[in-house]
Amino acid sequence: MAPRILVDATAVPADRGGLGRYCDGLLVALDRLGADLAIACQRADEQRYGTLAPNARIVAGPAALAHRDSRLAWEQTGLPYVAQQVAADVIHLPAYILPTRAGRPTVVTIHDVTVFAEPEIHDPVRSTYIKSATRTAARRATRLIAPSMATRDELVRLLGADPTHIDVAYHGVDHDVFHRPDEIEIKKVSDRLGLHGRPYIAYLGALEPRKNVPNLIRGWARAVSDHPDPPALVLAGSGGWDDEVDAALATVPLNLKVVRPGYLPRTSLPGFLGGALVVALPSRGEGFGLPVLEAMACGAPVLTTRRGPLPEVGGDAVAYTDPDPWGICHALSGLIEDPASRRTLSEAAYERSRQFSWKASAEAHMASYERAVAAHASPR
Known part of the structure; x- marks a missing residue:
């Protein structure tokens, strides 16, 4: 009999971000696979997950979960109680946090370990907490899920994690949301950005050191x-x-134009990414590289680096650069001056993106849940 799974989605931020897109895509796919699923979430997400996963049992936590400290405390005591109430066979923690006394098998997703490999590119206050939570998860979780082979290998190398307890489950991409845009979608975004048809280089993501924006x-x-x-x-x-x-x-010449629109609604992303001359994501460290995959699904010519798992995602369908300014300059110049190369990359990127689906990711997660339950049931 398939296990009953409780997924803790309480850490998903209001702006969704990478964690939100991971949870949304995975939960939809698990529900469509017919998984016996319960979802713990913040009250603001109760209706959302009820719509995304109509066959799942949705458990909204207290209003205080909107505050990080309260949520961290609740995950230690409230989440195990919810697991008992819904009779869960396994708990999936998609955001590092592991209850000290879960009372049943646990599966924890470790999205990346760059905080150990390159601590200087992380917020020093937050990184202390992430390191502690990651070490605890690597030591105590029944199974770990890594979104790439590179992240799995780093878990083994840096934390001494047992490779036989790690499952690799690549992220997927929602091809209905991230698609090749039509001219109307491209024009709407261009006008909204004040560009009115002017060509542009696109970047999408947080402005943090590991993203290499400077x-x-x-x-x-x-x-x-x-x-x-x-x-x-x-x-x-x-x-x-x-x-x-x-x-x-501050060093950008006055004749050049930089636009900082902040958060863009999801409906604008195909036009933004697919309408760009190049989508440049020269990251210094990733656990998977979801923005690269999403840009590929929009048919964008993508420029990224060979750091970590990014070649696993991009393969031969993206262009690569060294992360230094001169490397980026050289790679961008080549793409800007070569429309034929951009067209080739655009087609290749879109075709490669079709290899990644949330259905395949959900199937890999299900296999991990089943291994966790079997390990818990086996005599030591």
């Missing part, structure tokens, strides 16, 4: 400064804590 700004400025019709740079996404971003922007 070097992207410097590399773009060098690549287009002498161009007769220089493409703009659009830095879209939520805020961050990278102090170097403003310093890099």
Whole structure:
């Protein structure tokens, strides 16, 4: 008999972000697979998950879960109680946090371990907590899920995790949401950004050091400064804590245009990504690289780095650069001046994106849940 799974989605932030897209895509796919599913979530998400996973039992926690400290405390005591109430066979923790006394098998997703490999590119206050939570999960969880082979290998290398207890489940992409846009979608976004058809280089993500935005700004400025019709740079996404971003922007020549629209609604993303001359995501560290995959699904020519799992996602369907400004400058210049290469990348990226689905990801998660339950039932 299939196990009853309780997924803790209480850590999903209001702006969804990568964790939100992971939980949304996975839960929809698990529900469609017919999984015996219960979802713990914040009250603000109760209706959302009821719609996304209509066959699941939705358990909304107390209003205090909107506050991080209260949520962390609730996950230690309230979540095990919910697991008991819904008679869960296994608990899936998609965001590092593991109850000390869960009372049943646990599966924890470790999204990345760059906080151990490159601590200088992380918020020092938050990284202390993430390191502690990750070590605890690696030591105590029944099974771990990594979103890439690279992240699995780093878990083994840096934390000494048992490789036989780690399952790799690639993320998927919602091809209905992230699709090749039509001209109307592209025009709406271009007009909204104040570009009105002007070509642009797109970036989508948080402004934090591991995303390497300052070097992207410097590399773009060098690549287009002498161009007769220089493409703009659009830095879209939520805020961050990278102090170097403003310093890099201060060096941009006055004849170049930078647009910072902040958060873009999901419905605008196909037009934004698919309408870009190039989507540049020269990250210094990822656990998977979901923005790269989403841009590929929109048919965008993508420029990224060979760091971590990014080649697992992009394969031969994206362009690669070194993360320094001169490398980015050289790679961007080549793509800007070569429409044929961009068209080839666009087609290849879209076709490769079809290899990643939330259905396949959900099937890999189900296998991990079943292994966790079997391990818990086996005599020691």
